[in-house]
Amino acid sequence: MVSESESFIDEVSDEVRKDRLFKLFKKYGWILGLVVLAIVGGTAYNEWNKAQQETAARLSGDLMQAARKSGDAEALSTLATSDAPLSVLALLEQANLLEAAGDTSGAVQALRAITTDQTAPLMYTDLAWLKIVMLDGDNMAENERNSAYDRLTAPSGPYRLLAQEQLAMQYIRDGDIDAATKELAAILIDPSLTPGLRSRAQQLMVALGGDIGANTANG
Secondary structure: OHHHHHHHHHHHHHHHHHHHHHHHHHHHHHHHHHHHHHHHHHHHHHHHHHHHHHHHHHHHHHHHHHHHHHOOHHHHHHHHOOOOOHHHHHHHHHHHHHHHOOOHHHHHHHHHHHHOOOOOOHHHHHHHHHHHHHHHHHHOOHHHHHHHHHHHOOOOOOOHHHHHHHHHHHHHHHOOHHHHHHHHHHHHOOOOOOHHHHHHHHHHHHHOOOOOOOOOOOO
């Protein structure tokens, strides 16, 4: 008898709980629906966005390759106005094409657009400055050129040795052979010196009458 009473009470309790749950679901079920919809919708959007990015990357790569083959720098104008780093890559490629076509002014303009982009990665900004001093160093204001070299030859600079090479060339153009020789000597004792740069620095040192015997690194 007791067990039947307990069973009845349990059944009633279950029904009460079910009734409460049903009422709660009727009252707040739309919230659960929104949560489920948000989760499903968010997952679908992420997949769609990922597919869109992959498609855009393929199309952008195809466009860059086509522009490179045709030499049409103007074809990259649309990509050059997009967000970094895509815009930076497009501007670098545009500068290369313009330089190859003999349009140094246009190439420098494209490179300067990179240097003023606050969102551009440091390595690309420094690369743009390096190419600017290579292409247009003689026409730059002295204070701007010196500032660019100070930036590029900093110990942490990714293109430090290449910038030192260009600085040595600038000293030669300015007629300051002693300064050029010192810059080349500093390059030749750097442990991160590459074979190609070593060869160029040694050739310049010899041409300037310097002694490379005591200024060699890694052989």
